[in-house]
Amino acid sequence: MHPNLSFEQAPPVSVPYRFFLTAPLFGVAAGLLLVWLGESAVASRWSGGALALTHLLAVGFMLQAMTGAVMQFVPVAAGGNVWRPGLVANLIHPALAIGAGMLVAAFLVHESVLFRLAGAILLTTVGFLVVVVGAALLRTPARGATILSMRIAVFGLAVTALLGATLAEGLAGDASWPLVELANVHAGWGLGGWALMLLAGVSYYVVPMFQLTPAYPAVLSRWLAPILLVTLLLWSVQLGGQSPAWQQWVWRAGLAVGAGFAGVTLWLQQRRRRRVSDPTLLFFRGAMVCMIGLLLSAVVMTLVPSVAEHPRLPYWLGVLALPGVFVSAINGMLYKIVPFLNWLHLQRLMGIGMLPPNMKEMIAERAMVAQMRVHFAAVIFLLAGAIMPEIARVAGLVFAISCAMLGRNLIQAARFFRNFRDRIRAAAPNPAP
Amino acid sequence: MPRVIDGRELQPPEPLELALMALDTLPDDEELTMLLYCQPHPLFDILRRNGYRWTETVQDDGTHEICIRKA
Numbered sequence: 393m394h395p396n397l398s399f400e401q402a403p404p405v406s407v408p409y410r411f412f413l414t415a416p417l418f419g420v421a422a423g424l425l426l427v428w429l430g431e432s433a434v435a436s437r438w439s440g441g442a443l444a445l446t447h448l449l450a451v452g453f454m455l456q457a458m459t460g461a462v463m464q465f466v467p468v469a470a471g472g473n474v475w476r477p478g479l480v481a482n483l484i485h486p487a488l489a490i491g492a493g494m495l496v497a498a499f500l501v502h503e504s505v506l507f508r509l510a511g512a513i514l515l516t517t518v519g520f521l522v523v524v525v526g527a528a529l530l531r532t533p534a535r536g537a538t539i540l541s542m543r544i545a546v547f548g549l550a551v552t553a554l555l556g557a558t559l560a561e562g563l564a565g566d567a568s569w570p571l572v573e574l575a576n577v578h579a580g581w582g583l584g585g586w587a588l589m590l591l592a593g594v595s596y597y598v599v600p601m602f603q604l605t606p607a608y609p610a611v612l613s614r615w616l617a618p619i620l621l622v623t624l625l626l627w628s629v630q631l632g633g634q635s636p637a638w639q640q641w642v643w644r645a646g647l648a649v650g651a652g653f654a655g656v657t658l659w660l661q662q663r664r665r666r667r668v669s670d671p672t673l674l675f676f677r678g679a680m681v682c683m684i685g686l687l688l689s690a691v692v693m694t695l696v697p698s699v700a701e702h703p704r705l706p707y708w709l710g711v712l713a714l715p716g717v718f719v720s721a722i723n724g725m726l727y728k729i730v731p732f733l734n735w736l737h738l739q740r741l742m743g744i745g746m747l748p749p750n751m752k753e754m755i756a757e758r759a760m761v762a763q764m765r766v767h768f769a770a771v772i773f774l775l776a777g778a779i780m781p782e783i784a785r786v787a788g789l790v791f792a793i794s795c796a797m798l799g800r801n802l803i804q805a806a807r808f809f810r811n812f813r814d815r816i817r818a819a820a821p822n823p824a825p
Numbered sequence: 826m827p828r829v830i831d832g833r834e835l836q837p838p839e840p841l842e843l844a845l846m847a848l849d850t851l852p853d854d855e856e857l858t859m860l861l862y863c864q865p866h867p868l869f870d871i872l873r874r875n876g877y878r879w880t881e882t883v884q885d886d887g888t889h890e891i892c893i894r895k896a
Contacts, residue, residue: 739871
């Protein structure tokens with residue numbers, strides 16, 4: 393047993409929960425923005441509306457939820473001692489929300505000051521997060537595929553933020569940087585170097601534990617992160633200002649790595665030891681299908697050049713990657729993590745010999761299933777928007793409803809925790825701190 | 826007589842729930858054995874705070890065998 397790995401190091405439950413409860417608000421905002429913008433948002437990757445939507449999901453939804461997960465996961469599962477998690481969360485949580493809001497506003501109104509402010513806030517905030525979490529991950533004596541993936545993921549987040557701030561400065565002024573290439577590399581590091589790397593690292597740990605699957609094959613968990621890192625470094629060559637022809641194969645290779653991870657995850661789910669399906673498992677399955685969908689899209693693009701040149705292709709790929717893969721996976725993960733944290737923290741207050749309520753009482757299964765159906769309906773509507781742009785507004789509305797339902801379910805769990813904690817404290821003569 | 830909880834087919838926190846119930850009635854001279862596919866860090870924390878000691882061995886199939894008794 394490793395003496396430093398312990399729930400004793402877990403931060404107060406308010407640390408992750410503030411991030412988890414904020415993320416769905418940005419999802420609702422993204423859906424409503426699509427309702428407002430309609431067809432114009434799906435017409436081009438480079439429209440202000442499309443970029444605002446992308447960052448509402450990537451910085452508003454994903455980065456919030458993933459920061460909360462990292463603040464919880466690093467101390468408990470990776471044995472890393474995060475410096476003053478309460479103070480760090482107090483600083484990072486509002487700064488991420490303000491930075492995301494400002495960036496979205498900058499894309500919508502094309503205001504230089506907003507780009508500069510958003511770039512500075514997000515770079516400073518993410519830089520602080522990277523230093524605090526990175527130090528904890530470097531100092532932990534724990535080893536393994538999860539630690540390696542998380543270390544590279546935090547590095548990927550730093551690169552993403554640095555490139556993003558550079559882009560914001562470029563959009564604010566008249567810099568002669570290669571903005572298209574910068575944006576390509578920024579997106580690659582954000583989706584592959586940060587989001588996929590973190591998802592894989594956390595999955596090695598939580599998929600076998602919560603979904604009762606066999607462990608990921610060692611060859612995959614050992615090599616996925618280094619291969620993805622090399623792929624991203626090759627992808628970054630275009631920062632020189634030219635995109636060599638072989639680069640077209642680099643992003644396809646990156647998608648193949650992601651699809652490989654997704655295929656193995658689906659295979660493991662098929663071999664799970666107890667044939668029980670719950671929303672987390674189904675959310676993960678949907679996310680992995682979308683990840684494979686990205687690779688299949690790349691194959692079609694290769695075989696049918698007219699598809700590759702279609703103006704709404706980037707929108708299609710963006711929907712598969714953001715709502716399809718990452719929002720689905722995060723959504724599913726939240727439905728397992730939040731009740732589990734409720735249970736653990738309540739048990740800590742109750743002491744031995746008493747059990748907290750069953751996890752299934754924390755969020756009603758029926759409510760999770762209903763939200764999951766609306767979420768996947770939203771993904772299908774959003775994808776259909778690439779073929780029939782006139783339904784973009786309906787897709788946005790369904791997505792906003794799904795995120796609102798997610799927020800309601802998470803608030804229900806947080807209220808459950810608070811009410812039960814208060815009852816334990818009221819009943820105990822000398823309550824635990 | 827040794828008590829054994831096989832938590833390998835159970836979803837968290839079910840193994841922890843069974844362990845807490847078993848520990849509540851575990852006589853001082855008896856041992857509780859848990860079989861799991863992972864290290865139960867939250868359980869270790871509970872054991873530490875409540876005066877239990879434990880040994881852990883990892884079997885070839887990845888099973889963690891944790892033997893717990895009162896310190």
